[in-house]
């Protein structure tokens with residue numbers, strides 16, 4: 068387990084305890100087909116979307132222990148989910164579930180969620196508004212912006228909002244961004260992606276710090 072969890076066992080325990088009834092139900096996953104298929108169904112059917120959104124809001128009460136109310140995290144090492152893109156959220160849940168992305172707690176939690184809970188939570192969080200992080204030293208921000216507009220904008224967009232499938236990174240938590248970019252860069256195994264490895268390999272720690280400061284402050 069990452070070391071920051073050692074400092075908050077009570078929260079982890081509370082989340083697990085609340086989650087137990089849902090865990091027990093999750094095996095009877097009533098919806099056939101994949102999560103992306105169910106997401107597409109909901110996006111084409113406002114009534115279904117509404118039902119799943121309510122499911123998602125209930126699920127989010129558990130997630131709030133770490134990801135904050137409405138997905139605005141108050142722990143710098145835990146990502147905001149507010150404003151995140153639906154298909155990206157669904158894909159990350161698949162990666163945790165399949166063990167491709169490693170975080171012991173998230174892997175266990177995602178495996179216990181039903182298809183409708185996953186789709187519902189993606190719909191819920193994508194509709195929340197993210198609060199951007201604090202500003203930083205002006206010259207650091209300027210250097211970060213320069214690097215962002217040279218490299219990152221190609222996939223994440225000029226505004227850092229990504230698209231349905233590509234992560235929104237604007238306003239993300241600083242410590243989480245910093246750890247994530249370093250994982251991609253070193254290919255530590257906790258999080259592997261070829262495109263992100265290619266686009267961080269040549270960046271120094273100072274480059275990453277500037278990018279993180281800028282991205283965290285983006286609206």
Ligand code: HEC
Nearest residue numbers: 079082126129130132133144145146156159170172173188
């Ligand atoms: C005990 C704290 C904790 C709880 C409770 C928790 N999470 Fe997480 N979650 C994390 C951490 C830490 C990460 C970042 C893992 C990493 O570094 O890759 C994360 C990452 C995620 C991500 C990936 C986000 C991204 O930007 O890539 C998703 C999606 C997610 N969590 C969904 C949920 C949902 C849905 C719930 C509730 C059902 C939940 N989490 C409950 C701690 C938690």
Ligand code: HEC
Nearest residue numbers: 146218219221222223234236244247259260262263266278
């Ligand atoms: C060629 C396209 C591409 C470029 C260029 C790119 N990214 Fe990414 N980025 C991706 C993809 C695809 C993912 C999702 C990877 C995964 O599933 O783990 C991603 C994921 C991320 C994440 C994780 C988001 C989250 O919520 O956990 C961060 C942070 C990120 N990118 C930042 C950057 C930064 C900063 C740059 C510029 C230095 C950059 N990216 C350049 C394609 C790109």
